Amino acid sequence: MAESRLTRQRILDVGLVIASAEGLEGLTIGRLAAELGMSKAGVIGHFGTKESLQLAVVDAAADLFVREVPERARGVARGLPYLRAACEAWISYLERELLPGGCFFTAAAAEFDGREGPVRDAIAGMDVLWQRELRVNIWRAISLDELPPDTDIDQLLYEIVGIMVALNHFLQLHRDRQAPARARRAMKRLF
Template sequence: MSPRRSAADARETRQRILDLSLGIASAEGLEGLTIGRLAAELGMSKAGLLGHFGTKEALQLAVVDEAAAVFQREVPGRVRQAPSGLRHLRAVCEAWVSYLERNVLPGGCFFTAATAEFDGRRGPVRDALAGMNALWRRDLRIHIRRAVSFGELPPDTDVDQLIYDLLGVMLALNHFLQLERDPAAPHRARRSLDRLLGGR
């Protein structure tokens, strides 16, 4: 086998591990990732699986990165062409609702589940989750401030409060979809967003 083919096979195997791990972690938490379980489901040896990551913590961190890549593709990545300002903020929020509504991951919002699992701990995984959440709040802050500067939101808009409220809507949506299995939850989330961002 050529070195190039060998490297491609290694990347493909690593991606298979990440895809399975992300699905499990979204539904059962990052602690649900055991090397034995993953190896058995993928038909690999434990040593072979660990060879791609080294430690369970390194695997967990890689899953956090993979979850961020999926979210980036499914939410901001879907609305890149939306005009700047309030229309972009609305488009981002609609893509966010759609992401949860379409059940892209079997357990709903990975970051909601993982944050609840790790928010009271210390260490690299908790720090990675906090960092990803901070980056997303930064992006929302940029969109809100642009909408204010364009005169599309009131000049006295409390940006941090609006971010808090938007996150609250999405946390509630994830809860009602995952725990309550409420089919009306996306509609309720959209109504809440209209109240926060102004009706169309």
């Protein structure tokens, strides 16, 4: 049983790397089997269907994001200090290139935004949870007078996400090594 869990984790680790660079549609049972030196049946035995594999990879990406972004801001006072720490962790997460395709959720959202189904719903669900975390801390920062009382929560959230999408774009598409510094300056202006 322990070996089965390790094999499943290896499949997910490799699947996450592939999906981050080539998309969830680029993630095939055959590709994973070849990468891992396994049979297709050995890979499919852990997930059953391609959709189940894709959903498991979305969960693995969420686990990585949580470890690298919100967990790094845990223990920081809620409100503006948390927003600053979480945004810095988010920038660092992309800057350190933990996945070859950059932000998994930015790429997956673009790949699945016009579709319907469980994979799209899982991606959107993760986005909603993260935005809720940011929104709660924006609200708290306003209530603690750390941000002006007339701060438009939805607008500020939009700008934070926009900066991060732009950071991922400039890092991935243009290989712009100055993009993290630009993102930090943009966040500093917001806060």
